[in-house]
Amino acid sequence: MSAVSFQSVSKTYRTPKGDFQALKQVSLDIEEGEFFGLLGPNGAGKTTLISILAGLSQASGGRVLVQGSDVQANFAEARRKLGIVPQELVFDPFFSVREALRFQSGYFGVRHNDAWIDELLDSLGLADKANANMRQLSGGMKRRVLVAQALVHKPPIIVLDEPTAGVDVELRQTLWHFIAKLNKQGHTVLLTTHYLEEAEALCSRVAMLKQGRIVKLSPMSELLKSASSNVLQFKTDSALPAGVAQRARVTGRIVQVPAADAADVEKLLAALREGGVTPEDVEIRRADLEDVFIHIMNEAAVKQGGAA
Numbered sequence: 001m002s003a004v005s006f007q008s009v010s011k012t013y014r015t016p017k018g019d020f021q022a023l024k025q026v027s028l029d030i031e032e033g034e035f036f037g038l039l040g041p042n043g044a045g046k047t048t049l050i051s052i053l054a055g056l057s058q059a060s061g062g063r064v065l066v067q068g069s070d071v072q073a074n075f076a077e078a079r080r081k082l083g084i085v086p087q088e089l090v091f092d093p094f095f096s097v098r099e100a101l102r103f104q105s106g107y108f109g110v111r112h113n114d115a116w117i118d119e120l121l122d123s124l125g126l127a128d129k130a131n132a133n134m135r136q137l138s139g140g141m142k143r144r145v146l147v148a149q150a151l152v153h154k155p156p157i158i159v160l161d162e163p164t165a166g167v168d169v170e171l172r173q174t175l176w177h178f179i180a181k182l183n184k185q186g187h188t189v190l191l192t193t194h195y196l197e198e199a200e201a202l203c204s205r206v207a208m209l210k211q212g213r214i215v216k217l218s219p220m221s222e223l224l225k226s227a228s229s230n231v232l233q234f235k236t237d238s239a240l241p242a243g244v245a246q247r248a249r250v251t252g253r254i255v256q257v258p259a260a261d262a263a264d265v266e267k268l269l270a271a272l273r274e275g276g277v278t279p280e281d282v283e284i285r286r287a288d289l290e291d292v293f294i295h296i297m298n299e300a301a302v303k304q305g306g307a308a
């Protein structure tokens with residue numbers, strides 16, 4: 001049985017301007033024990049999918065099962081198996097950290113779990129804040145409490161929606177160390193993130209979502225292999241020759257062009273020379289997930305454009 005099974009999930013939002021289809025027949029199975037990444041540009045539908053999984057939003061079509069429990073027909077059972085760390089900072093300002101965690105435990109009918117609460121506080125660097133009032137905490141500390149709250153009932157499946165957006169390096173490291181440990185102990189993890197480096201380091205498999213559709217579903221290792229293996233990177237102020245510009249990603253003065261092999265790099269350099277471009281700070285590096293992501297998103301844009 002899959003940990004999470006999305007079966008032809010669609011979602012249409014009704015807006016004053018008309019209907020908007022945010023998810024189009026998304027089917028995806030996440031297996032027990034996986035560290036799964038859900039990636040996609042802004043507006044791709046990631047949060048919508050997570051909200052349907054969490055029972056916060058209703059799918060317009062299809063269904064979602066959590067270890068076999070339907071999130072609509074069997075909400076309480078499905079919800080108990082999930083630990084959801086939301087994107088937004090929502091908390092009760094009148095509780096202390098420990099009270100907030102006890103309250104959340106009560107919500108799931110879990111009692112006498114102070115040992116686990118202490119372990120959570122310790123692992124997330126919150127031990128000295130246990131009795132602090134929630135409103136006295138910094139944004140980063142509040143985010144740690146949200147993580148602890150999501151895990152207080154020891155859910156088998158942990159869902160993290162952009163947990164490190166705007167979070168400092170120290171918290172990111174603490175968080176990932178802890179989540180990776182839980183994953184090793186058998187917890188399934190579903191992560192959405194904009195930080196592709198994180199996905200590359202942590203996820204064993206990823207789905208890429210674009211405009212409500214899955215455009216790629218693949219083990220991370222295969223995804224990285226499928227990319228052009230190298231990237232030629234340089235700086236220039238000159239206009240690029242058309243043949244190079246077509247393949248290039250340009251950020252200010254920095255130009256990055258995927259290249260299959262050394263011969264391809266030579267061809268690119270020759271094209272630049274012929275075009276009168278003198279590249280500065282030339283580097284050849286291994287392609288990473290960001291290169292793959294941009295490539296797949298561009299391909300999907302071409303296909304969707306062609307289909308329209």
Ligand SMILES: Nc1ncnc2c1ncn2[C@@H]1O[C@H](COP(=O)(O)OP(=O)(O)OP(=O)(O)O)[C@@H](O)[C@H]1O
Nearest residue numbers: 013015020022040041042043044045046047048049
């Ligand atoms: N309540 C709503 N009413 C109408 N449209 C909505 C609503 N919520 C989301 N949308 C639209 O649905 C699409 C998907 O949004 P969603 O928040 O799921 O994307 P996302 O992939 O999580 O994006 P981000 O990375 O920016 O968080 C977007 O175009 C968004 O504007």
